[in-house]
Amino acid sequence: MAHETNGVKPTEAELTLLNILWKIGPATVRQVHAAVSETQKTGYTTVLKILQIMHDKSLVIRDETNRAHVYAAANSETHTQSSLIKDLITRAFGGSTSKLVMRALNENTSKQEIEDIRNLLNRLEKQD
Structure with missing residues (x-):
């Protein structure tokens, strides 16, 4: 189910985290940080802050039932890619x-x- 993001497009850093969530599924900040650390040097608090911003932008959903919050992509990879492509076609290729x-x-x-x-x-x- 696609969540309304009011035309908000993820930044490059946000897309990196979304790609991890699409790959591994719902995950804690620690799990996301471990995955992103395999390819780039990023601090735990940086990952946490980006996920919090993404939650505020409705790019991720957060399960707060446990002490360690679990984050999941709010929309599917296909939905997000389609949205980005439509935006690119409109902005860069005149539709x-x-x-x-x-x-x-x-x-x-x-x-x-x-x-x-x-x-x-x-x-x-x-x-x-």
């Missing part, structure tokens, strides 16, 4: 999805990715 796709596709696109895109386009075409 044109095709301009976004044309810019995203380049010589670095693998044959497998091209095949996946072709399959998606075929499925979308059949839906019309």
Whole structure:
């Protein structure tokens, strides 16, 4: 179920924590800190503060029934990605999805990715 975020877009630091929560599921600050510390140096209190801000912004929900609060992403990864993509298309590509796709596709696109895109386009075409 998607929670209303009033158009709030997560910052890069917030996306890092959301990616952890999407990967491991609901977690305490200590668990999130341990996961983020595997790839970057971040203090425990920094993770706590970011999660508190994210809670205020409705990006995460917090279970306060235990001494150690448990945080979970308020929205699914797919929902958040869709929201970010829609915003990017509007702001950077004048609302044109095709301009976004044309810019995203380049010589670095693998044959497998091209095949996946072709399959998606075929499925979308059949839906019309």
